[in-house]
Amino acid sequence: MRVNQPAGKYYSTGYLKKLCDLWDFRGSGVTNMHGSTGDIILLGTTTKQLEEVFWTLTHDMGQDLGGSGSNLGTPSDCLGQSRCEYACYDTSALVYFLTNEYQDELH
Secondary structure (H helix, E strand, C coil), rough: EECCCHHHHHHCCHHHHHHHHHHHHHCCCEEEECCCCCEEEECCCHHHHHHHHHHHHHHHHCCCCCCCCCCCCCCCCCCCCHHCCCCCCCCHHHHHHHHHHHHHHHC
């Protein structure tokens, strides 16, 4: 399963704990953080568990599902103005715009 990463790849420890607990419970516990697609990859589960994982991610964790397809990579941004004194624009705002603009192609 591909899960879209948060802007700037900022994670709280609480979020990572919930994600790992969910995947230990509903999947194999094996993840690939930001693999070749840039997404969070959750490896190994059964079909019966998919809807349960989708529900928990979207309703309980407020997470966007999906990620890149084979034709277009998931937009990703650097930390931008939040950590870089030389940033010239708000990278998170740009990625938010691009994600919304090309949503159909992404998912």
